[in-house]
Amino acid sequence: MRPIVLLGLAALAFSTSVFANQKVVVYNWSQYIPDGLVAQFEKETGIDVEYSTYESNESMYAKLKLMKSSGYDVVVPSAYFVSKMRKEGMLHPVDKTLIPNLKNLDTNLLNKPYDPNNQYSIPYLWGSTGIAVNGEEIDPKSITSWSDLWNQKFAGDVLLTDDVREVFQIALAIKGYSGNTRNEKEIKEAYELLKTLMPNVQAFNSDAPRMPYLAGDTNIGMIWNGEAWMAKEETKHLHYIYPKEGAIFWVDSFVIPKNASNVKAAHAFINFMLKATSAKKCMEHTGYATPNLAGRALLSNKVKNSPIINPSKEDIERGEFQDDVGDVIQIYQKYWNMLKTGAK
Template sequence: MKRILFAVLITVLWVTSAYAGGDLYLYIWSEYIPDEVVQSFTKETGIQVHLSTYDSNEAMYAKVKLAGQGYDLIVPSSDYVSLMRQQELLLPLDKSKLTNFANLDSKFVNQSFDPENIFSVPYMWGSTSITVNTGKIDEHAVTSVADLWKPELSGKLLLPNEPRETFTLALKLLGYSVNETNPAHLEEAYQKLRELFPHVKVFDSDSPKQALLSGEVAVGVVFNGEAFIANQEDSAITYVYPPEGYSLWLDSLCIPKGAKNVDEAHAFINYLLRPDISAIISAEMGYATPNAKAIPLVPENVHNNVIVYPTQDIIARGEFQDWIGDAMKLYDEYWVKLKTNE
């Protein structure tokens, strides 16, 4: 028994000495990690976490590619994991330092965007769909993607401030994939969005729930975690999974090539993979955890809430985003035209 206690003590002292006074520069989506998790990690390891945020994959990618260094950990969605892996912008992970990796549900690992998870570790998954403030409009006014084009919603609508999620609306309305690359189909989607954009009051991927809660808009296309938090504050705010379909996404933890604090990054990833920590993150942020061992620890009011954990029949209507290669240039070109009203 004394030997076991001595071994545990040595391990604790090694972890403390190895990381005491260390730093970690985390670049993550806005409102995507609880302060208490960051603080408890620092208390446990001595590593100071310096947190910066972004509101779109495009913004994160551009900054990481341009800066080359400055961040130790980023959280791209699956399509951008694929892109950054192909462009050699990510460092391979040392799985020997990720002892909690085995806690992940097998259906979220070894995906096509990163076979064998050489460069990425699943963090959270969720959806982007329609949120309605039924205190402002009739609860049956918006039940489908097609309803967003209703004239009575003019000046009452919020859309994401990024091309992929916004194009998903038009693509699904037209019966196409969220990963559409056919130029003719993208032209159709662009024309549909040209009809919609003049009626949009707010573009926000940072904290769109605020506009819904304040009544500035009545309908928004938002991340499900934003909808969950808004619903907790105002039960009149509901989340709609439209019959035409919607986008699903998986965000992952990655170490960019220019990282200076690689050991600290591994320590933080492993910490986030702890079941108790993953459960806290899911409960507070309102997104689903890919951590199988964490699911029993997620409070019932969160785990049983379809905004956070949709049923299998709802999931079947969703579609995960993949990287679309050179077609992304066309999305970006159309996006600029839409935002500048060309």
């Protein structure tokens, strides 16, 4: 249903009377919104928020599939899952007239192949996956490559993210292949290489992966740059390294599931998150880069100049953004299951 023109778009977006007694159900990555921001949205709009979290794109996707894309109003998948969900008819089109703060976004991060013209998604944060090193135990200058994780002296000490595409991408990068390959021969080669890493692997963790480093349970492995940023706020000993083969880059975006119960409230939530002040708080809290130019302008020099948050042009060029691989994801999943179970 289109907005009542007499109210005006901006008024509709923020009027508590329009949204009285309404609720928006948000499903997001853990620790992906700073404390207090949801309460601020509720106060400004009068919309109640029901908020829950997930630890992987796969678990989020499986739940939405089970629920037939209902039960949630806003979800935040990575780019290749936006593409997958869009192609499978799981998403509701975005009405840009209900998101006036879209003007704050960097156009260089819009209209990408995973969602042409942003018909179904609005970018929220983007970041990288690189190597974390505990400088008290390991000289960070000695770690330059994903292949360093295979060093026998790190037996039982390596942490990997619990993410099939990310883990396979490090092996594919070492082999000189694209992390978005659809070639089963290349995927199998990556699997064979990853099998030789398993003696070094302590755990797979995508639930606040900084915590094992802070607890001293592990000293080297994969980490998201935002988690490294948050860990750096607690200890000076954790170092974030962009490997020479290239870091893994990704974009997470707001989407509205196909059978969302409150589409207008979902748009209001997305619009609020695109405010400059909201974007600033999110970037400072999470340590991930924002596509919000107005939000970036408000940042302190400490955040603006952090190489953890803001990779150099060279680091970006060496790395690779994740894309949808279509049905080939089933091949990745097959080898992923074999890797984690030790099957042959």
